[in-house]
Amino acid sequence: MLGTVLALVREKLRGRRPRRIVTLVVTVTAATLSFLCITLVFAAWQNDRAIGSRTGFANAEVISVDSDRSLVRFQTPDEMVHIPPNGVLYPGGLAEGQVVRIEYDQQDPELARVAGRNMSLTLLPVGSTMLITWAIAGPILWWLRRPTAPSPAVTPAT
Secondary structure, eight states, X not given: OHHHHHHHHHHHXXXXXXHHHHHHHXXXXXXXXXXXXXXXXXXXXXHHHHHHHSEEEEEEEEEEEOXXXXXXXXXXXXXXXXXXXXXXXXXXXXXXXXXXXXXXXXXXXXXXXXXXXOTHHHHHHHHXXXXXXXXXXXXXXXXXXXXXXXXXXXXXXX
């Protein structure tokens, strides 16, 4: 009798534990991606606010365009030449050798963006990422949460 009960308990735990683990992994992954997306929008807003409060303007030459950043070189009114190490913000459509108008933070000239562009350009990719994340995670979580069919009763061997 005790062996039958233990076999039933073992069978129940075997089915539920992997589901719980997968549910936790999917939920934590989707929540982490959502948190990172929201943080990215907040960071873009902060950068735009800093540039907007002390805006300087300059013409900049695009010296490098990579997949992760676009480097520009520009000169401030104090005759200093700046090449922001993290690149220029919102670089979409820039080409090497191109001269573009930029806005920069006069207190921190390393923080620069292409003139006329702002954090609203981050909303579409971030929103799409969050939508796709939850469009994938939602059905998986729904499927994992649905009740499982009862397993057939374990009968002791005779």
